[in-house]
Amino acid sequence: MTSADDVDGQGLLVLAATPIGDLADGSPALVRELRRAGMVAAEDTRRLKILAARLGVELSAPVVSYFDGNEASRVDLLLEALADGKRVLVVTDAGMPLVSDPGFRIVNAAVAAGYRVTAVPGPSAxxxxxxxxxxxxxxxxxxxxxxxxxxxxxxxxxxxxxxxxxxxxxxxxxxxxxxxxxxxxxxxxxxxxxxxxxxxxxxxxxxxxxxxxxxxxxxxxxxxxxxxxxGGAERGAASLGDAVADVVARVEAGERMKAAVSDVAAASGLAKGMLYDAALAARKQVTS
Structure with a gap:
């Protein structure tokens, strides 16, 4: 069994968490990966350079932009780097890649192509x-x-x-x-x-x-x-009255009655037929 440190000439995709606030929160593992990377895909290349400087790292690997607007088009480039046996580092502006940030497409493609994927844990909002x-x-x-x-x-x-x-x-x-x-x-x-x-x-x-x-x-x-x-709902807190109010609000917002009833019934555990009749009655009262 090999570790993430043992690349053996095979491409390795590394997802690294970056500080969500104080740049000094960057971990030793992040510093190590910035120094070892064969290519860095960064959501904002300028912010990456500021982070690297703050952590005392001189980037030697090529840095490419990797954000929502070009994420799909960058996949082939990053896969080529993995095929060349490079250690490809993915970082976003703050926190862990993929969590409301770019990263899913290259992870999905790398896994499908058989490349190893690992992560550097760290700050998470x-x-x-x-x-x-x-x-x-x-x-x-x-x-x-x-x-x-x-x-x-x-x-x-x-x-x-x-x-x-x-x-x-x-x-x-x-x-x-x-x-x-x-x-x-x-x-x-x-x-x-x-x-x-x-x-x-x-x-x-x-x-x-x-x-x-x-x-x-x-x-x-x-x-x-x-x-x-x-906070979550208290167990058993959903009542027919609450469910009807949810259905009415969704219908008034433009959703079809049938779809709204189906979703609310599934979430509340109430019978669709009963909820539909109650919501229909409530709608008639509102419009009468």
């Missing part, structure tokens, strides 16, 4: 926010960025209303207030939530409050990198 949130950490799920448009976002959040695990989201600061407002509507204004801002940076801030209060707080404007953690 998801795990850091979860750890400091004060919410249950025994079971959690990562939902990343939800849709930007109100209707699509509302439907996505409504589909998570009965989720019992702690949920972790990413959100842009200028959309945070809208996200929290929709989350309070979908999960209830009293559902506990946490907004973690600028984690590990100088102006780190962690705000813990019910979603309704967080939505009001965010209206004034929030800056920086944002991670949101929301």
């Amino acid at each position: 998801v795990l850091t926010a979860l750890a400091v949130s004060g919410l249950p950490t025994d079971r959690f799920c990562f939902e990343g960025f939800v849709p930007r448009k109100h209707g699509e976002r509302a439907r996505r959040l409504a589909s998570l209303a009965a989720e019992e695990r702690t949920m972790v989201f990413f959100e842009a600061p200028h959309r945070l207030a809208a996200f929290l407002t929709d989350a309070a509507e979908a999960f209830g204004a009293d559902r506990p939530g946490v907004v973690a801002r600028e984690l590990t940076k100088t102006y780190e801030e962690v705000v813990r409050a019910p979603l309704g209060e967080l939505a009001q707080w965010a209206v004034e404007g929030v800056r920086g990198e944002i991670t949101v953690v929301i």
Whole structure:
């Protein structure tokens, strides 16, 4: 059995986590991989050079850009480097590649082609926010960025209303207030939530409050990198009334009644026929 250190002339794809705040958080393993790489694929080449300088590393390998806009077109280039027996290092601006960042396409292609893939563990906004949130950490799920448009976002959040695990989201600061407002509507204004801002940076801030209060707080404007953690639903908390409200909200947002009922019924465990009839009655009351 060989380790990641034993390339033996075979290509090796290395996914390396980078600091999410303080550049000094870069690990010795990251420093080692930056020095050993035969090619580096970086989300932002300028930020990579700043990081390398901060860590005292002089990059000798060729550096290529690798971001959402060119990720697919870079796969062949990186596979060629692996075929030449090179150690290909993939880094993003912050945190672990693939987690709401580029990386999946080359990993998928490398695995399919039979190349070895390893990772340098390190900082993660998801795990850091979860750890400091004060919410249950025994079971959690990562939902990343939800849709930007109100209707699509509302439907996505409504589909998570009965989720019992702690949920972790990413959100842009200028959309945070809208996200929290929709989350309070979908999960209830009293559902506990946490907004973690600028984690590990100088102006780190962690705000813990019910979603309704967080939505009001965010209206004034929030800056920086944002991670949101929301408590899961209490077991058995989904009621017919809550489910009907979810269906009505999704239909008003543009979703077809049948599809909305199907999704909400699956999430809540309620019978489709009963939920459909109740939601139809509720819709008639709203429109009458």
